Amino acid sequence: xxxxxxxxxxxxxxxxxxxxxxxxxxxxxxxxxxxxxxxxxxxxxxxxxxxxxxxxxxxxxxxxxxxxxxxxxxxxxxxxxxxxxxxxxxxxxxxxxxxxxxxxxxxxxxxxxxxxxxxxxxxxxxxxxxxxxxxxxxxxxxxxxxxxxxxxxxxxxxxxxxxxxxxxxxxxxxxxxxxxxxxxxxxxxxxxxxxxxxxxxxxxxxxxxxxxxxxxxxxxxxxxxxxxxxxxxxxxxxxxxxxxxxxxxxxxxxxxxxxxx
Ligand code: ADP
Ligand code: MG
Numbered sequence: 001x002x003x004x005x006x007x008x009x010x011x012x013x014x015x016x017x018x019x020x021x022x023x024x025x026x027x028x029x030x031x032x033x034x035x036x037x038x039x040x041x042x043x044x045x046x047x048x049x050x051x052x053x054x055x056x057x058x059x060x061x062x063x064x065x066x067x068x069x070x071x072x073x074x075x076x077x078x079x080x081x082x083x084x085x086x087x088x089x090x091x092x093x094x095x096x097x098x099x100x101x102x103x104x105x106x107x108x109x110x111x112x113x114x115x116x117x118x119x120x121x122x123x124x125x126x127x128x129x130x131x132x133x134x135x136x137x138x139x140x141x142x143x144x145x146x147x148x149x150x151x152x153x154x155x156x157x158x159x160x161x162x163x164x165x166x167x168x169x170x171x172x173x174x175x176x177x178x179x180x181x182x183x184x185x186x187x188x189x190x191x192x193x194x195x196x197x198x199x200x201x202x203x204x205x206x207x208x209x210x211x212x213x214x215x216x217x218x219x220x221x222x223x224x225x226x227x228x229x230x231x232x233x234x235x236x237x238x239x240x241x242x243x244x245x246x247x248x249x250x251x252x253x254x255x256x257x258x259x260x261x
Contacts (some may be wrong), residue, residue: 020053021046062127066164068135072120081243082114084236090118093231094125099166099197104230107201112239115201119168122199126166134164138172138185138200145184154187162191166199173204173212182213186222193225200226 013022021028028049032042074094079087098105105122107115123133141161148157161167178184192198202212209223210216237243 018046018050020050024049058130059128062133063124066123066127066133066135068120068123069116069170070120072117073124074118074121077114077117077121078240081240082235082237084109085114085118085233089231089233090122093122096122096126096129096131098231099126099129099131101229102194102197104197104226104228105199106206106226106230106232107199107235108205108232109203109235109237110239111203112241113235113237114240115203115235116170118233119170119199119201123166123168131165132163133166133168134161135168135170136161137170139174141169141188142178142181142184145188146178146180149180149184154184158188158191161188162196164196166197167192168199168201170201172200172202173208182215182218182222185213186218189222189225193228198226206232 009025010022013019013025028046029042032045035041035045037045074090077090079085079090093105107118109115120135123135126133145154145157145161148154189198202209204212206223206227210219213219213222
């Protein structure tokens with residue numbers, strides 16, 4: 001192609017926002033030629049390259065919007081080390097059917113057993129599959145709702161937490177002593193009810209939530225909605241990190257405690 005033709009081609013691809021094809025056109029055409037693709041196959045090959053780039057962009061953007069505290073993946077989760085977690089159930093959850101249905105997922109268990117790890121990993125899967133996700137810790141979440149309420153911006157704040165298809169609320173069980181915490185959380189759960197999914201992690205059993213919320217009546221109303229369409233994974237056992245340390249001989253077995261790492 002002469003220069004003018006190349007420029008014309010690039011302008012058309014830019015206008016169509018086919019930037020992956022535009023940026024790699026020579027390489028892609030060369031490869032299509034090498035593979036002796038016919039026109040139809042070559043067109044499919046170019047579309048695949050464009051889609052791959054767009055998917056990658058969407059995932060990168062989704063991950064930055066989700067505000068995960070760190071990178072944790074299902075591949076990095078050691079199922080052998082955690083026999084109380086059913087790998088098959090987690091793989092089924094990784095299909096994100098529960099997110100499509102707007103179900104709730106509860107991950108319960110003592111500190112250090114991998115609740116946040118699984119929450120982040122499943123959140124990443126949801127993003128990969130095109131769902132919007134927001135990760136937050138229960139304490140700051142309730143504190144931000146309480147602050148918004150005093151400033152007359154509660155509606156706006158509730159909307160912020162209602163929009164994502166999946167809201168991950170980590171560490172329920174260490175709520176701040178906001179007098180209004182239970183009511184604020186109830187409002188959020190009601191808004192999301194049957195609209196979007198909630199993934200909650202907690203070191204407290206569901207039976208203790210009355211105490212967590214400081215109000216058994218509101219806690220029952222919250223649970224009523226959350227448990228309506230829900231999946232529960234209860235993780236037992238000892239903290240993963242302490243276990244690893246014990247295994248490597250850094251800790252004596254009798255030094256094991258259940259305190260937070
Ligand atoms: P929790 O949220 O239950 O307190 P975390 O998910 O924060 O526990 O786990 C503590 C640390 O141990 C994290 O760095 C996490 O990645 C790691 N971890 C926990 N369980 C596993 C596991 N089964 N396989 C790999 N890493 C794990
Ligand atoms: Mg955690």
